[in-house]
Amino acid sequence: MSDNKPEADTSYQYKQREIPEMGHRGFKFGEGKISGTLACALGVLSFLTVLCYKFPEYLTTPELREAYDPWILQEVLKYGMWASLAFATLTFVIGGKYRRLAAIGALMTVAGMALGGYNIETGYVGPSAISFGLDWLVLAFLVSAILFIFLEKVFPKYREQAVLRPDWQLDSFYFAFNHLLVTVLLLVGNYFVAEYFGWAVSKSFQAWVQTLPLWAQVVGLLLCADFVLYWSHRTFHEHPKLWKIHAVHHSVEHMDWMAGSRNHVVQTFVDRCMAMVPLYLLGTSKEALDIYVAFAAFQAVYVHANVHIPVGPLKYILCTPQYHHWHHSSETPAIDTNYAVHTPIYDMLFGTYHMPGKHWPAHYGTVKPLPKTFLKQLAYPFKAEAGDDPAVDVPPS
Ligand SMILES: [Zn+2]
Incomplete structure (x- = not known):
């Protein structure tokens, strides 16, 4: 079916995209995958945020530090840490193979708490020649994931395409690498x-x-x-x-x-x-x-x-x-x-x-x-x- 708009190549047969089967990559209620993934993601993000507070000279972006209020972020960190532990507990209650993910999340949160948790002190940040944008990575990932996964679920082009589609690990690595730089x-x-x-x-x-x-x-x-x-x-x-x-x-x-x-x-x-x-x-x-x-x-x-x-x-x-x-x-x-x-x-x-x-x-x-x-x-x-x-x-x- 090709229409006759001037920008269309009328000699070309446009086809519908066929999405490969991704049922096993999807999230379903009750199997522990949603809570396990959230526990793990929040645990890793919380731990990385604590590292940002601990070593701001080396792990935060000077331009970004001026724009945000570290005390508000501490509140977000507090809720993130407790949510990670709550989701981990829920995953263990449900049982199944996603308990490993939940355990990683809980361990990261506990490690973050051991390093000072959400009560870690903030204050003057000394100058440094170069730093990694770990704060930029954590913030950009949180905001983008929440906003765009919401848009992709509510207004999807391909409803059958899973969030964790093939090669998602590779592209997540690129996301992290580019933001750290x-x-x-x-x-x-x-x-x-x-x-x-x-x-x-x-x-x-x-x-x-x-x-x-x-x-x-x-x-x-x-x-x-x-x-x-x-x-x-x-x-x-x-x-x-x-x-x-x-x-x-x-x-x-x-x-x-x-x-x-x-x-x-x-x-x-x-x-x-x-x-x-x-x-x-x-x-x-x-x-x-x-x-x-x-x-x-x-x-x-x-x-x-x-x-x-x-x-x-x-x-x-x-x-x-x-x-x-x-x-x-x-x-x-x-x-x-x-x-x-x-x-x-x-x-x-x-x-x-x-x-x-x-x-x-x-x-x-x-x-x-x-x-x-x-x-x-x-x-x-x-x-x-x-x-x-x-x-x-x-x-x-
Ligand atoms: Zn291009």
Whole structure:
């Protein structure tokens, strides 16, 4: 069934996606899997949070420390720890094979309590040259998991797809790895823009930008950032050597809120540096920048999510999950399309827009399969294989 919208490839037979059987990966009431998983997740997060309080110089993000109230987080930690113990107890009462998960959660919580628990002292944090963003990881995971698992359950595109779908461990590892690197990323990004784009800063232009209404500054940020990100993304697709780096991101075969985390570390650094250039040059107000960063962070996860919320004509203005899912499709008409991050306008403008009506992709991933472990994916772009033709995944645009 193909409709006749101009952006649809009318010669291509679009198909329905078939989700492999995931019944054994789902959560059912009464088997102890829900309580065991919650006990384990809350126990691990509580222990990591206590570590953040214990070693803030090395494990927390200076930029983030200024934004949150550590005393409120201590309250959250208190409820998290007791909830972990309660869920662990419930799992033991239910019995079954998930008791091991519950035991891990309870042990982590008890270890956190032994280190000071939610009564641990907070206060002055000494300076340190570099730190890991463990606080950023814990907060981002909590907020994203609650928000996006809720959206995926209430507005699912593929109801049959389990939260713990194939490769979820790999993508969780990427999620953790990329978030831990936040301080290094910020340092490298700030150095990059100051070193290579310092000459382009115009104080008078930035002063004029700051006289604009807030909404105009935010729209300006969105449009300028997306122009840079569109061309950077397109270059990663069209240059065979860069494609091997970007192919790691495209190797995801099940789209959900965690899928966008899969990025080669080189990609993570390049994306961060490129995204900072327009922000640095525009010099908008802090308020506009904060709104943009929050929106961009939400949209980056949302477009990968297993969510379908019809938005009417807004889909021509903002990138949606359907639009970005097509970018991840391995089907011929979708390859090398939908590069933009915030608004599909640039794809329409530069001839790379693909939104075939109501159709969604039947297949995701790269044409040529990639290895499925973090280390092998890390090495993948630098490894020449026998008979390797990197362009094989990249049909001409
Ligand atoms: Zn891409």
